[in-house]
Structure formats: C-alpha cells, structure tokens
Amino acid sequence: MTSTRRTLLTPARLTPTVLSLAALCLSACAGAPEPTAAAAEDRSGYPVKVTSCGFTSTITSRPQRAVTMNQGATEVALALGVEDQLAGTAYLDDSVPKRWQEAYDSVPVLSKDYPDHESLLATKPDFVYGSYASAFDREAAGAQSELADLGIGSLTSLFGCADNTPSEDVSFEAVWREIELVGDVFGVPDRASRISTDQQEQLAALERDRVGEGLDVFWFDSGDKTAFAGAGEGGPQLILDAEGATNVFADLRGGWADVSWEKVVATDPDVIVLADASWSSAADKIAFLQKDPVLSTLDAVRDERFVVLPFSETTPGVRLADGAQAVADGLATLDRG
Numbered sequence: 569m570t571s572t573r574r575t576l577l578t579p580a581r582l583t584p585t586v587l588s589l590a591a592l593c594l595s596a597c598a599g600a601p602e603p604t605a606a607a608a609e610d611r612s613g614y615p616v617k618v619t620s621c622g623f624t625s626t627i628t629s630r631p632q633r634a635v636t637m638n639q640g641a642t643e644v645a646l647a648l649g650v651e652d653q654l655a656g657t658a659y660l661d662d663s664v665p666k667r668w669q670e671a672y673d674s675v676p677v678l679s680k681d682y683p684d685h686e687s688l689l690a691t692k693p694d695f696v697y698g699s700y701a702s703a704f705d706r707e708a709a710g711a712q713s714e715l716a717d718l719g720i721g722s723l724t725s726l727f728g729c730a731d732n733t734p735s736e737d738v739s740f741e742a743v744w745r746e747i748e749l750v751g752d753v754f755g756v757p758d759r760a761s762r763i764s765t766d767q768q769e770q771l772a773a774l775e776r777d778r779v780g781e782g783l784d785v786f787w788f789d790s791g792d793k794t795a796f797a798g799a800g801e802g803g804p805q806l807i808l809d810a811e812g813a814t815n816v817f818a819d820l821r822g823g824w825a826d827v828s829w830e831k832v833v834a835t836d837p838d839v840i841v842l843a844d845a846s847w848s849s850a851a852d853k854i855a856f857l858q859k860d861p862v863l864s865t866l867d868a869v870r871d872e873r874f875v876v877l878p879f880s881e882t883t884p885g886v887r888l889a890d891g892a893q894a895v896a897d898g899l900a901t902l903d904r905g
Contacts (some may be wrong), residue, residue, distance in 0.1 A: 612755075613752065613755065613757075614627065614628055614629050614630065614755075615627060615628045615629075616752050616753055618721075618723050618749055618752075618753060620723055620724050620725070620726050620729070620749075621701060621724045621726075621728070621729035621730065622729070623712050623713070623722075623724070625712065625716060625721045625722050625723060626716075626721065627695060627721040627753050628721075629694075630653070630754065630755040631650075631653050631694050631695035631721070631753065631754060632653055632694060633653075633654075633655035633691065633692055633693050633694045633695075634650075634653055634654050634655060634693060634694065634695040634696070634697065634754070635654070635655055635656045635657070635658070635678065635683075635688060635691060635693045635695070635696050635697070635709075636654065636656075636657045636658070636696075636697050636698075637657075637658050637659060637682060637696060637697065637698035637699070637703035637708070637709060638658070638659045638661075638698055638699030638700055638703060638728075639659060639660045639661045639662070639664075639699070639880050640699035640725060640880065640883055640885040640886075640887075641697040641698055641699045641703075641725065642657045642660075642664075642672070643664065643665075643668065643880065643885065643886050643887060644697075644746070644747060644750050644885060644886045645697070645750070645754070646664070646668040646671050646672060647668070647747070647763055647886045648747075648750065648751055648754060648756050648759050648760060648763070649671070649756065649759060650754045650756060651671040651672070651674055651675050652674075653754055654675045655675075655676070655691045655692065655693055656675065656676045656677070656678040656683075656691050656693075657672070657675050657676070657677055657678065658677065658678045658679045658680075658681065658682055658683055659679070659680070659681055659682055659703075660680075660846070661845050661846060661847070661878075661879045661880050662844060662845055662846055662878045662879055662880050663878070665887070665890075676691075678691065682702070682703060682705075682707070682708035682709070683708070683709075684707060684708065685706075685708070685709060685710040688708075688709050688710075689718075693720055694719075694720060694721065695720065695721045695722065695723075695753065696709050696715060696720060696721070696722040696723075697722070697723050697750065697753075698722075698723070698724050698725065698728065699724075699725045699727075699728050699883070699885070700724070700725065700728035701724055701728055701729055701730035702730075703724070703728075704722070704724065709722075712724070721753070723749070723750070723753065725746060725884075725885070726742060726745070726746045726749075726884075727742075727746075727802075727823075727883070727884040727885075737801075738801055738802055738803075738805075738806065738823065738884055739806065740767070740768075740771060740806060740888070740889070742884070743884050743885065743886075743888055744763075744764040744767065744768075746884075746885075747760045747763055747764060747886055748760040748761065748764065763886065767889040770889050770892075770893060771810055771889060771892060774810045774811060774892055774893065774896050775810055775812075777896065778811065778812030779811055779812070779896050779899045779900045780808060780811030780812045780813025780814075780895075780896070780899050781811075781812040781813070783813045783814065783838045783839050783899065784813075784814050784816050784835065784836075784837050784838045784839070785808055785813045785814065785815055785816060785837055785838065785839045785840070785841055786816050786817070786832060786835060786837035786839070786840045786841070786868070787804040787808070787815060787817070787840075787841045787843075787882075788840055788841065788842050788843070788853055788857075789804075789824055789843045789848070789879075789882070790843070790845070790847075790848035790853070791826065791848075792856060794826045794827060794828055794829065795826070795827050795828075795829060795832050796824055796825075796826055797817045797820075797824065797825055797826075797827050797832070798815060798817065798823070798824060798841070798882075799815075799817050799818070799820035799821065799822050799823060799824055799825040800815065800817065800818040800819060800820055800821065800822075801821060801822050801823055802822065802823020802824060802883075802884065803823060803882045803883045803884050803888050803891065804823070804824070804841070804882060805818060805823075806884070806888065806892070807882070807888070807891050807892045807895050808841075808895070810892040810896075811892065811895055811896050811899060813839070813895075813899065816835035816837050817831075817835075823883075823884075829860075829862070829863065832863070832866075833862060833863065833866065836866060836867065837866070837868050838867070838868060838873065839868055839873045839874075839875060839899065839902065840857070840868045840869070840873065840874050840875070841874075841875045841876075841877070841895060841898075842854065842874055842875070842876050842877075843877065843878070843879040843882050844876050844877065844878050844879060845878075845879035848879075850874075850876040854874060857869045871903070873902050873903075875894075875895055875898030875899060875902070876898070877891050877894040877895060877898070878891075878894075881894060
C-alpha cells in the first residue's frame, strides 16, 4: 500500500557523533573499560525518531525500563521478546495468549486500568508505548510532550490517534510497519521482520482458501441500545477481507460504528462474529440476541451461526493475523444449511 505519510513512520537513525567522541574522551581520561560487543550493539542505531498521530519522539538509547499502557502495546513487546526491557504493563482487555503468559507474568502490572502520571513516573520509565491516545490523557501517563520534557520517549499506536484518524490507512502492511517501528525502538529489528514474514505466509494461506466466500457477516463488538459494529476501515474489515467474506457494514467509515438494530435486522446476516472482552463477553451478547423478540428471529441467531474470538485479536496489532485465522476456523465449521 502506498501512503504519502509513510516517510514519517520510518525511524530516522542519526549518528551520535558528539556522544561517541565524548565517550571516547571519558574512556581515555578515566580509564573506563572497553565496551563489550553486546553493549556496542545496544547503542547502534540510536537515536531513533518515531512519529505517530502528529507527535515525534526521539529515543536516545535502547529502552531498559519501558512501560506498555494497553494490551495491544504489551503484546507487541511480548511478541518481540523484550519483556526484560519492560518496567511495567497496564490495561488488559482479555487474556494474554499462553505462548506469552510466562513472559507477561515476569513484568509488574502497574494498574488494572491506566496508572496515573505519578504512579507511572515512580517506575522511572525511559519509554512509554500506548495503543490509544487515551493512554496519554492527563489522568493517565500525561501528555507525550510532558514526558519528552522529562527525557521519556513515547509512542502512540499508528491506529490509536485521538481524532479517530489513524496515522495511515489501516492495512496488514501498516500493522507490520508498526511492529517494525517498535522493533527499531527496542533494538530488535530482526525479530520484527520475522513476525512480519510469518504473518504474511499465514495470510497468504487464508486468502487462497477464502472460506468466507459468499457469506454476509455482522461483526458485533458490543452494545445493547445500538450495535457497535465492525465497519469498513479497521481490524474487522481486514479480517473479513482475508476470508473472502462480506462485511454488511463495510460502507461505514472508521473501524467500528454505532448502528441501529433495525439496520442489523435489515441486513439479515448469514453469520455473526462476536468479540469476547472482559467488559463485553461473547456469552452476554449471544444471550442478548437470543432473548430479544426481533433479533432472535434472525436466521444467524436462530441457527446459532456465531464465531467468537478475543477482542485483542480484532484490533490492528500483532494478533490481528491470529484473529483472521480464528474467524476462518470458525467459518469453516459452520453449517451453512
């Protein structure tokens, strides 16, 4: 995908000439030991400049006490294997996958939700990574500019900007660019590249199978008075495109959108995909659909053509490819009548 803003997303590696000369002087004058190969590797490639949601942050060295402020950000760090560079995490939407559970358990949890500014600073962070702009609200980490004044680097996900407009068009390619961006920040670019390659192969297989071909899908995220539905510019759309399925609300802007139940009924979907989150479980949503006198008459509800996946696999991030696989597996097992 071509983006006029792609250049903003490429980390700018600047050669720290002045810092290197100063370090050499100190070493010669004070008899400092020669740096190890590992230490030299840690310093290579810094400073790194990252830009997202209109804010540019400069990371001057490899983070050693980073804090991740949402599950998506935390799981990018865990997928990159940098848990030893984290001082804390916060704000889960659902369970961390088993493959990362041990690594996740090794990092302190600062708060069930967002830690406040003072609690965050108490961890002495050198980098803060949030999936959403809300991570940098006054009641949470505080503004990124304030953190910068304190010498703390930061990054908001490319897809979590405050005005609900991502830093670039939502696509799997953009997801992989963010993973590579974070890999550069943490000094592990090769690991990021491997993740991208593996997921490209996974998606290529799904696109060959196209198990969703011919199916109209209603993506039910949450809501009761209205439905918060998967729209045409976010994770749900990317997943359904990978399966060859049709999103009944693909014409709506944004990743998700509020729609009336009358509109849901009018679409008469073949399948309903449900996001399972701690704050809106799939079981609760199914019970709501089955109890409603009108919604319960939909063929998909009556025949229980439901596909369930964790909320954290529905948002643009390192588990979105897992979400595509989960939906494909679910669609493949359904009785299409």
